[in-house]
Amino acid sequence: MTEERAWHLQAIGVVRSEIKERKQMPPLGAPAAIEIFPEFVPGLWRLDKHTHIWVLAWLHGAGRDLLQVVPRGVRAEEPDALHGVFAVRSPVRPNPIGLTATRIVRIEGARIEVARLDFIDGTPVVDLKPYFVSRDLIFSAANVQIGRPASRESLREALLEQALNFHGEHCPELALGVRLLEHFRWEVLAGADPDGLRVAAPWERGCLLDALMGMTRASPGRGTLSLAVGHRVRFEFKGAAYEYRLREREEHGAAAVFAAPDEALFELAISATQ
Ligand SMILES: [Zn+2]
Known part of the structure; x- marks a missing residue:
């Protein structure tokens, strides 16, 4: 045969x-x-x-002659820049x-x-x-981040897509969730994807909670999502707590949330966790 x-x-x-x-x-x-x-x-x-x-x-x-590439968002001079084509989504691959x-x-x-x-x-x-x-749909799947987002805008776009995929509706509270995580990841973590992040968010704000779950895959059963009292969202990461106190908003649409400056949406307080 x-x-x-x-x-x-x-x-x-x-x-x-x-x-x-x-x-x-x-x-x-x-x-x-x-x-x-x-x-x-x-x-x-x-x-x-x-x-x-x-x-x-x-x-x-696309080329078909390479088996290892430097993925988008990774600098070629980094020691772990090379990845096998079967470990990335590059169009370059045998087929x-x-x-x-x-x-x-x-x-x-x-x-x-x-x-x-x-x-x-x-x-x-x-x-x-x-x-x-x-x-x-494999909700518990996880990846180690490959590369960093090119800009705050591209990070926002990626987070918005994940939030929308989970929540299914483009609403102001979803937009607020995107703004919070975008701020945390871009301003606090310099673009990194926080592995082991714990999230606390108010139960009565379901759309916001959905957005945060969709973007972080935090879940109560895995101990990474808990319910917060009051209008605040808390991220815990590597021994620090980042508490975003949410301001009351007057605007009505998601577009207004995306257009608003950070300080009109929230105030961040950082403390050490026990
Ligand atoms: Zn909603």
């Missing part, structure tokens, strides 16, 4: 995006559409049972398959509009699969 080691793939469709070059692609992708070729359209039947899909694409422009989960905005005939896709215009799509919450 011969062992086959190469196979033939065929594109089932193509990405349509405003983003024409990889250099212009925002870290989390951009709104896009997938145009399915006519002969594969029957395969979309009942896709509307799902809110999210996995999109597998063939990243035809340049891109894999992204995204929300379906609309399905119209052969065209699927999606909320975000990090594939440029013209990228061949090789497969679609439904995102199954019962199998694909």
Whole structure:
């Protein structure tokens, strides 16, 4: 019996995006559409049972000859800069398959509009699969952070996405949660992802609590989330407590929370923990 080691793939469709070059692609992708070729359209039947899909694409422009790379956000001179391609999401790999989960905005005939896709215009799509919450959502999964966010804005964008993925609604309290963790991570921790962070937040502010859970994966059962009394959020990390006292706000929308200066939203007090 011969062992086959190469196979033939065929594109089932193509990405349509405003983003024409990889250099212009925002870290989390951009709104896009997938145009399915006519002969594969029957395969979309009942896709509307799902809110999210996995999109597998063939990243035809990517190199296939490297097994180790320096990931985005990591400086090449750092001692642990090199990573194996199977340990990162770099498009450079022996089989340049891109894999992204995204929300379906609309399905119209052969065209699927999606909320975000990090594939440029013209990228061949090789497969679609439904995102199954019962199998694909692993709430207890954890990563060691690779690299640092490039800016406070890109950190905010990443945190907002995580908060939205958990809470499902873009509301002012979610925006406040993003602002708190963004401030803590950017101003206090210089961009680091705090491994072992403990969070305390007020029970009566459910949207804020949801946002913090989505971004930190803190949970009561693991002892990393507790309920606070009063309008304050507390982060405990490496022997210090960072207490954000929340100010009363007059504004009504999430956009106003994102536009407000830090001091209009909260006041930070730092103390040592026992
Ligand atoms: Zn909400």
